[in-house]
Structure formats: C-alpha cells, structure tokens
Amino acid sequence: CNSDPIKILLRKFYEIVVDRAKNTQESTDTVLSQCISKLLDPARVRLPPLDHIVPEIFYQLYVIYAVPRQHVIPVVFGLLCRKNAVTYQRLINNIVEFAPAWCPQNIVLEFEKAVMNVFSTSFPQASLSGCYFHLRQSIHRQLQAQGLQKYYEDDGDFAHGIHKIAALAFIHPKDVVEAFVQLSIHLGNRFQTILDYFEHNYIGRFRANGSRAWPLFDIEFWNVHERTKNLQIRTNNSAEEWNRRIGCVFNVHIPLCGSLLKK
Known part of the structure; x- marks a missing residue:
C-alpha cells in the first residue's frame, strides 16, 4: 500500500501547529506563519484554508455573559489555547485594558479553581459563587x-x-x-x-x-440559600442555552465554558 507523502507531511504539520500553540506563548499568526514557512511547496499547495486550521489550536471557547435587568447576554468571546490561570489572567487583563471601568459585583462560575482564583484576585470586591x-x-x-x-x-x-x-x-x-x-x-x-x-x-x-x-x-461558594431567599441567580442555565446556540451557529467542536456577571 503506497502512502501519500504529502498527506503525511500535512498530518505532521497539524500536529506541530497544535503542539506549538498549546505549549508556547506565541501568537496564532506567529505559529502558523513559521510552521507554514517550513513546509515544502507541494504541501503548501494542498493546505486547507487557514480558518479550518485555527479551531484546532484552541482548547476552549470561553464566553463571559452579562445580566442587565435579568437578561443574559454574551459580551466576551475568548478563544483560549490552554485551561490554566495564566491564560485566564491574560483574558481578564485584555478585557480590563479594553474596558477599564469594568467592575462586576456578582460572578457565577463553574467549579474550576483556576478561574475562581483569577477572578478573585482581579476583582476582590466581587462576590463569587458556584453554579447550582x-x-x-x-x-x-x-x-x-x-x-x-x-x-x-x-x-x-x-x-x-x-x-x-x-x-x-x-x-x-x-x-x-x-x-x-x-x-x-x-x-x-x-x-x-x-x-x-x-x-x-x-x-x-x-x-x-x-x-x-x-x-x-x-x-459559601456553592451554597445557594441566600441567593434563593433573595431571588438572585443561582445557576447559569441561561448561559448554557447560549453555549448550545453558539456551538450550533459556529459549528464549534471545542469545549464551551463561561462565567456569568452581574453589576
């Protein structure tokens, strides 16, 4: 059985791109341009469009939702290469740079320690709680x-x-x-x-x-006694519904995670 050498090269190219994107701090453009520059011309000709390659690089699509007047609205979409505190902190830093007046008071989170630690450090005034x-x-x-x-x-x-x-x-x-x-x-x-x-x-x-x-x-993080008594949000089910819609519209095959914020 004869193997197609170009297919083998492209498969190796994908593996290198994904590994480099997840294990270095390089930008997506840098990873792609440098990896493509090392490809032989016959392999470059058979490369798919770059928008087919980029989703493979990202580990998750992290969505932040705002809750104005009890309506859940997605306001931030973050394509993240890793699921760790450094990555989440970079996301928050970029948001604060864009919106320096942003000061959430109540944040409903999934049960992920890295996210909790970053939000707690970045917004010490905010009340963090877990989603029931x-x-x-x-x-x-x-x-x-x-x-x-x-x-x-x-x-x-x-x-x-x-x-x-x-x-x-x-x-x-x-x-x-x-x-x-x-x-x-x-x-x-x-x-x-x-x-x-x-x-x-x-x-x-x-x-x-x-x-x-x-x-x-x-x-205190996962308990919903006070939130229930005060008719406050105790779950991010509305955010989960948005996650499903986003996944369908963009044909996303990477994990959708999110936080729900309320002023």
Whole structure:
C-alpha cells in the first residue's frame, strides 16, 4: 500500500501547529506563519484554508455573559489555547485594558479553581459563587465514573437520596455540615462512595484531631440559600442555552465554558 507523502507531511504539520500553540506563548499568526514557512511547496499547495486550521489550536471557547435587568447576554468571546490561570489572567487583563471601568459585583462560575482564583484576585470586591446546575452535574459525573448511573436511573429511592445530597446547597451555610452528617447516617452504606466524594470536595474530610480539612470548594461558594431567599441567580442555565446556540451557529467542536456577571 503506497502512502501519500504529502498527506503525511500535512498530518505532521497539524500536529506541530497544535503542539506549538498549546505549549508556547506565541501568537496564532506567529505559529502558523513559521510552521507554514517550513513546509515544502507541494504541501503548501494542498493546505486547507487557514480558518479550518485555527479551531484546532484552541482548547476552549470561553464566553463571559452579562445580566442587565435579568437578561443574559454574551459580551466576551475568548478563544483560549490552554485551561490554566495564566491564560485566564491574560483574558481578564485584555478585557480590563479594553474596558477599564469594568467592575462586576456578582460572578457565577463553574467549579474550576483556576478561574475562581483569577477572578478573585482581579476583582476582590466581587462576590463569587458556584453554579447550582454544575454542582449537580459534578455529582452525576461521579455517579457515571463509579458505574452507578443505571442504578440511579432504575432505583427511585437511590435517585431520591442523590437529590438529597445536592439539596444540601439550599440549607443555611452554618447548618450544612451537621445536615451532611445526619444525611450520611440516614442514607447508609450504598451511598458511601458518593458521600465520600461530596465530603472531600464540598464539605471537608475529618482530620485525626477531630477538625475538618478545607474542602476543594468552600461551602459559601456553592451554597445557594441566600441567593434563593433573595431571588438572585443561582445557576447559569441561561448561559448554557447560549453555549448550545453558539456551538450550533459556529459549528464549534471545542469545549464551551463561561462565567456569568452581574453589576
């Protein structure tokens, strides 16, 4: 079987472009121009349009939404090569440079520490909170990872128990730990792996001295008690709907992530 040497060169070209874009601080134009300059002329002739190549470089499309008068509107689209604090900080710096008066007061985020840290540092005056939809989504991902999805779908009592775990988000923050302890006793052993996951990430595990370690996400961050009582936004479902529309319109095949801001 004869291999097409040009196809092999182009495949290698794609690999080099993507690797270089993700692992260097070079601009997209620099990566493409330098990689193309090293291609043989026969391979250059068969290159597809550059707009077909560029999406392969980006790891995610990060969208920031504003909420004027309870209407969710996408206001920033960021094509990001990486999913880390340095990349998110560059995004925020570019936005602030363009709109220096931008001063969000309330920010609803997904459960990603790098994003949380950057927004917290950049906007210390803002109140950061987690999206309830993504809290539930994280529990369901854990169900799937542990092979419990079918059990959840077929066993109504088991599903109800999982819903109770997620419902801890609606209890007053000061009462969440005790409610979790009582719920753990009530639910029993078949929920233990999910309870362990929730305790580690959202409650804090017991230490040998009887105190609790800091959870990955503070209770105040994911709790929606006050937001529910004050009729404030507790989920970014509207943003998720926009994400689906954007994905369809632009035929995006990269992860869509976002933050929801309110003045």
